[in-house]
Amino acid sequence: MSKSATHPWTLVRFAENGPIELAYERFTEGADGEPLLLMTGLGVNRLWIPDGLCHLLAGAGFGVARYDQRDGGESTHLPPARTGNPLFTLFRKRGEAYTAEDMADDAIAVLDALHWESAHLLGVSLGGAIAQRVALRHPGRVRTVTTMSAVPGDVAGLKSLRFIRMGTLAKLARLKFPDTREGAIAAGFEISRLLASPARPFDEPAAWEAAERTADAGVHDQQAQSRQIGAQWRSGPISDIRHPTLVLHGADDPLIKPAAATAIASRIPGARKLLLPEVGHELPEPAWHTVTREIQALAGLAAHT
Incomplete structure (x- = not known):
């Protein structure tokens, strides 16, 4: 199933949630480790999760898989709906395309396709909110929850x-790029610049390389992003989560305030909050060892509860 030593992922496969197909793949290293599902953010594909972090997670005893959210990457993109600027979507009372429950069920479809009865969850940004919702909606399928750079999963809109x-x-929202591969690369680079911590020098060559590797129209597809933002949660509060929970957040996050991490950790019983110094709304290499160590410790805690 492995492509090559330089591409340490299995061939892409597709899980199904009704008419929605979800592209997923498994990291070939440590495939027999404890299941860990990685969940991505708004408008980006699974390739934004660095291979270097996945290598460390595999070395820490995890079997790693990642997938594209609906309306992202190689997963199903919904037909155009009455959407506009993602910024304005926050002011609406409800989305029109699908619900947050649907997106939580997508993750379960991926677990089913992987033949995983349960898994640890690591969700970044929008993926962090979805991880919380999966724990609420499907508690028996979740071992631990790690959110990073996320808002509380039971809030939306205003x-x-x-x-x-x-x-x-x-x-x-004001970024405008042509609907071409070059445009996707330029958008990815500018987004990386905007979301990086100002406490570290911005590595332009690395950002260009990452933008070329992860090039996807989703980073400037405002309709898809609006549908993802507009997916409203109508189920229970995050205070009902009973899984061991870790709340990570970049101390210098320029998009989501660290107050979001405080709110999550204060409402989920027993949750632990950790601010990552010199980290923005990103997964930079200096933070990989800390993220891995903390998730490994959380899994160890779950094994003894």
């Missing part, structure tokens, strides 16, 4: 505004 730096969101 309620989420207090956690978001609107100036950065407005800058992201």
Whole structure:
């Protein structure tokens, strides 16, 4: 199933949730480890999760898989609906295309396709909110929950505004690039620049390489992003989560305020919050060892509860 030593992922396969197909793949290293599902953020594909982090997670005893959210990457993109600028979607009372429950069920479809009865979850940004929702909606399928750079999973629309730096969101919404591969690369680079920690020098060559490797129209597909943002949660509060939970957040996150991490950790019983110094709304290499160590410790805690 492995492609090559330089591409340490299995061939892409597709899980099904009704008419929705979800592209997923498994990391070939440590495939027999404890199941760990990686969940991506708004408008980006699974390739934004660095292979280097996955290598460390595999070495820590995890079998790693990642997938594209609906309306992202190689997963199903929904037909155009009455959507517009993602910024304005926050002011609506409900989405029109699908619900947050649907997106939580997508993750379960991927677990089913992987033949995993349960898994640890690591969700970044939008993926972090979805991980919380999966734990609420499908508690028996979840071992631990790790969110990073996320808002509480039971807030949306206007309620989420207090956690978001609107100036950065407005800058992201104003980015305009041609609908070409070159445009996707340029958009990915500019997004990386906007979301990086100002406490570290911005590595332009590395950002260009990453943008070329992860090039996807989703980073500037405002309709798809609006549908993802507009997916409303109507189920229970995150205070009902009973899984061991870790809440990571970049201390310098320019998009989601660290207050979001405080809110999540204060409402989920027993949750632990950790701010990552010199980290923005990103997964930079200096943080990989810390992220891996903390998730490994969380899994160890779950094994003894």
